[in-house]
Amino acid sequence: MKERDLIDLENVAYTYSGGELLSEMTLSIASGAFYFLTGPSGSGKTTFLKMCYGALVPTAGNITIFGQDLRAMTRDDIALTRRRIGVVHQDCQFLDHLNVVDNIALPLAAAGQDSLADGANLKELLNWVGLGHRADALPPELSGGERQRAALARAVIMSPDIILADEPTGNVDWEMSQRLLQLLVELNRMGKTVVIASHDLSLIRAAKTEVQARVLRIYNKRVQLAGANL
Amino acid sequence: MSASKDDSGLPISHDGSRDRVVPPTGFTAGLTTFTSAAMAFLVVFALALALAADRLSDRWSAALAGGATLRILAPAEQMDSQLAQAVQVLKTTPGIAEVRVITPEEQQALLEPWFGPDLPVDALPVPRLIDIREDGRGYDPQGLRLRLAAEVPGAVLDDHSRWQRPLVKAAQRVWALGLFSIVLMGATSAAMITLATRAAMAANAQVVAVLRLIGARDSYIASAFVRRFTLRAFFGAAIGTAAGALAMYLLPSKKDQAMILSGLGFQQLQWLWLLALPPIIAAVAFFATRQATRRELRRLR
Numbered sequence: 088m089k090e091r092d093l094i095d096l097e098n099v100a101y102t103y104s105g106g107e108l109l110s111e112m113t114l115s116i117a118s119g120a121f122y123f124l125t126g127p128s129g130s131g132k133t134t135f136l137k138m139c140y141g142a143l144v145p146t147a148g149n150i151t152i153f154g155q156d157l158r159a160m161t162r163d164d165i166a167l168t169r170r171r172i173g174v175v176h177q178d179c180q181f182l183d184h185l186n187v188v189d190n191i192a193l194p195l196a197a198a199g200q201d202s203l204a205d206g207a208n209l210k211e212l213l214n215w216v217g218l219g220h221r222a223d224a225l226p227p228e229l230s231g232g233e234r235q236r237a238a239l240a241r242a243v244i245m246s247p248d249i250i251l252a253d254e255p256t257g258n259v260d261w262e263m264s265q266r267l268l269q270l271l272v273e274l275n276r277m278g279k280t281v282v283i284a285s286h287d288l289s290l291i292r293a294a295k296t297e298v299q300a301r302v303l304r305i306y307n308k309r310v311q312l313a314g315a316n317l
Numbered sequence: 318m319s320a321s322k323d324d325s326g327l328p329i330s331h332d333g334s335r336d337r338v339v340p341p342t343g344f345t346a347g348l349t350t351f352t353s354a355a356m357a358f359l360v361v362f363a364l365a366l367a368l369a370a371d372r373l374s375d376r377w378s379a380a381l382a383g384g385a386t387l388r389i390l391a392p393a394e395q396m397d398s399q400l401a402q403a404v405q406v407l408k409t410t411p412g413i414a415e416v417r418v419i420t421p422e423e424q425q426a427l428l429e430p431w432f433g434p435d436l437p438v439d440a441l442p443v444p445r446l447i448d449i450r451e452d453g454r455g456y457d458p459q460g461l462r463l464r465l466a467a468e469v470p471g472a473v474l475d476d477h478s479r480w481q482r483p484l485v486k487a488a489q490r491v492w493a494l495g496l497f498s499i500v501l502m503g504a505t506s507a508a509m510i511t512l513a514t515r516a517a518m519a520a521n522a523q524v525v526a527v528l529r530l531i532g533a534r535d536s537y538i539a540s541a542f543v544r545r546f547t548l549r550a551f552f553g554a555a556i557g558t559a560a561g562a563l564a565m566y567l568l569p570s571k572k573d574q575a576m577i578l579s580g581l582g583f584q585q586l587q588w589l590w591l592l593a594l595p596p597i598i599a600a601v602a603f604f605a606t607r608q609a610t611r612r613e614l615r616r617l618r
């Protein structure tokens with residue numbers, strides 16, 4: 088494991104009742120880098136990300152997160168680790184009875200750091216993702232793009248080292264996906280490691296002008312660094 | 318709801334966040350309150366019964382400790398020998414701790430209030446008395462009567478307190494049954510509240526998953542449920558206790574000659590026991606909910 092690797096996978100495999108989904112995955116997520124994770128639907132992108140934040144344990148091989156062996160981590164260790172990993176879930180997931188601003192501040196509340204959530208910072212964060220006017224809305228009232236942006240705001244509020252975004256542009260139009268991509272690129276420029284899982288190759292091509300991204304492709308259960316031609 | 322509108326701009330306030338991360342829990346809330354109220358109400362009666370039984374058994378035990386009396390009515394010339402014979406028999410009877418012959422002077426003192434100081438006790442066919450104290454085991458009255466009939470013809474065993482022994486036993490059993498019922502009610506409350514908690518967690522599986530995802534520890538998630546159910550249980554128990562206490566207070570009092578029922582109730586400081594009921598039931602709910610939430614959480618990574 089190199090000094091600046093945040094997450095290391097060593098010979099990782101994931102098998103479920105339906106068979107082997109991923110196998111012989113050996114790779115490192117380097118600090119400060121920008122990754123795309125691509126592959127056909129059902130190839131295991133979400134499964135890979137879930138292992139990276141400890142929601143799934145590989146059936147073989149080892150994962151090291153911030154230098155800790157995932158298998159040796161307690162439930163509290165995992166909780167604490169997730170405060171350093173911003174996750175944008177594929178289907179977002181909010182507390183539907185709390186408004187947008189409360190949802191975004193939830194990680195702070197859960198970490199007992201409510202005092203850090205000073206109003207100005209939250210407003211700034213909301214404006215940054217373009218939701219300043221939607222602070223009081225409930226999640227079910229949001230559009231697809233607004234949900235994705237709210238999820239991104241929640242993912243970054245703890246100022247994590249790494250952001251794992253699963254299909255962040257899943258159900259939004261081209262313009263909105265460019266806006267979301269722009270936000271993630273900005274975060275990367277601020278020094279955050281970014282991993283975006285997406286099967287949308289046009290998004291990845293468009294990003295190439297903005298950021299030097301490494302493209303990981305899941306193909307035939309294996310992960311490989313994709314060449315220049317996508 | 319919208320804390321973001323206040324001037325501080327702080328969203329979920331420090332104290333309130335845990336209580337708000339879980340949405341209102343619907344029927345499980347009502348179930349918990351109702352169960353706690355019902356159990357508290359029942360515990361009030363079980364407690365009253367146990368306390369009343371305890372009082373009765375105390376009173377009857379005190380009477381029992383008085384033991385028995387042996388009366389000897391014999392011609393004057395045989396009196397002393399029969400008395401000595403009786404003492405001999407009593408001293409060799411297992412289960413008798415102490416035998417004391419009431420002296421003529423004491424008897425005179427006993428009779429004085431009725432017959433005046435000048436009563437010539439010696440000249441009257443007044444029976445002589447022997448005071449018997451049992452030890453813990455107690456003696457066999459049937460066997461003693463048979464022996465006395467054979468050896469001391471003028472002796473009559475006056476076993477006045479003996480009939481109370483089964484009553485004391487019964488009272489003690491009622492007391493134990495009362496306590497057992499209280500323990501059962503506590504266990505039932507714990508079981509019901511555990512079920513309610515698990516139902517609430519299942520209904521809020523999405524909330525729990527989101528909290529886990531954003532880095533909330535189990536203790537944080539659990540406390541959101543635990544606090545809620547503990548407060549509900551306390552509130553319900555307070556209502557149930559108050560209702561039970563009122564019902565007890567309105568029971569017919571001694572003046573109404575309601576016999577055994579007049580003993581059922583709380584006396585003076587015993588009412589204070591009731592104050593302990595809501596906190597105890599809340600504690601039961603606290604531990605039951607904590608146990609249930611922790612177990613449920615462990616299924617989820």
Ligand SMILES: Nc1ncnc2c1ncn2[C@@H]1O[C@H](COP(=O)(O)OP(=O)(O)OP(=O)(O)O)[C@@H](O)[C@H]1O
Pocket residue numbers: 103104105108126127128129130131132133134135177286
């Ligand atoms: N524990 C499991 N039980 C059953 N099926 C599973 C399990 N884990 C993964 N799968 C299956 O493995 C496949 C890969 O799922 P995954 O969500 O990782 O793919 P994906 O690349 O993210 O797909 P998409 O692009 O559609 O989001 C799916 O078909 C899924 O049903």
Ligand SMILES: [Mg+2]
Pocket residue numbers: 132133134177253
């Ligand atoms: Mg997926």
